[in-house]
């Protein structure tokens with residue numbers, strides 16, 4: 001009965017139509033999941049989101065998993081769950097969280113993912129996890145990884161997939177602090193939704209493309225906008241939306257607007273996180289990343305870069321840094337391994353290319 005009510009028939013239909021990668025999706029039984037999560041014990045809760053609660057669990061074979069339990073039952077939310085199964089089953093990318101299967105024979109549907117141990121990017125940016133602060137190199141690496149995953153979703157997968165809710169709270173960090181994009185509940189693939197038109201606007205305030213908000217037309221450039229907000233968070237260490245202090249009524253400031261205005265008024269460096277200012281080898285590095293972020297946040301989607309362009313901008317900064325470190329080690333007489341990918345990057349060549357980013 002629950003299997004039917006939780007969209008099991010819809011999933012079976014997708015399975016038989018070949019839209020779901022059957023090898024990747026295991027249908028778990030409820031006993032297995034109850035045992036794995038110690039009957040959904042409170043001390044196993046990893047986090048709570050709009051769609052439900054996520055628990056840590058251990059399967060009988062010893063694998064550690066994250067189990068998302070929906071907080072519905074509202075019929076309209078069911079499609080979000082099945083949607084996430086269908087989309088994730090088709091994605092194979094090292095920077096996208098892997099789905100392992102689902103369980104539909106419980107009162108509410110359950111999704112089972114690989115467990116990602118180091119929390120969310122937003123927790124680090126906002127200093128909620130104090131024992132580890134993100135270096136400038138790690139921030140650049142995370143941004144490049146997320147950009148790589150989005151570029152894959154937009155173009156390299158067998159058909160385009162739009163995430164539609166990119167934000168630092170949906171970027172998980174693994175044991176080596178590598179990024180994994182999570183939460184595909186509202187994502188869409190073009191093969192499922194040919195029109196790209198949606199009646200309900202999905203996304204998160206502060207991270208949502210204003211053009212999509214006006215038109216209800218979601219494009220790959222809407223994900224690019226949300227990525228721009230993440231890039232600004234990494235540069236500044238600020239939240240996407242924050243309450244304006246001292247205001248009588250509830251007033252909120254959008255980081256994207258604040259950032260663009262500050263750049264226009266030559267105030268970029270007042271906004272940049274202290275750690276980034278300290279660790280960047282030159283202001284040009286920060287300027288290149290800030291210019292990229294500004295372009296991602298363009299009001300007009302057509303004027304935003306593709307994720308591919310964003311990757312080459314970020315890689316230019318990373319290569320310039322690597323090249324600088326090699327040169328420093330060389331001048332200090334430290335042995336270093338020649339890295340051909342680095343090339344002859346220096347601050348000047350980065351300055352030259354910075355205009356194009």
Ligand SMILES: Nc1ncnc2c1ncn2[C@@H]1O[C@H](COP(=O)(O)OP(=O)(O)OP(=O)(O)O)[C@@H](O)[C@H]1O
Nearest residue numbers: 046047048049050051052054066113114115116183
């Ligand atoms: N695979 C995972 N491994 C470890 N922790 C996870 C995993 N998936 C989710 N979490 C934790 O659970 C929290 C909520 O997850 P998620 O954002 O997917 O839920 P949601 O209900 O869909 O949220 P949203 O409000 O963004 O729609 C995350 O912020 C994270 O802390």
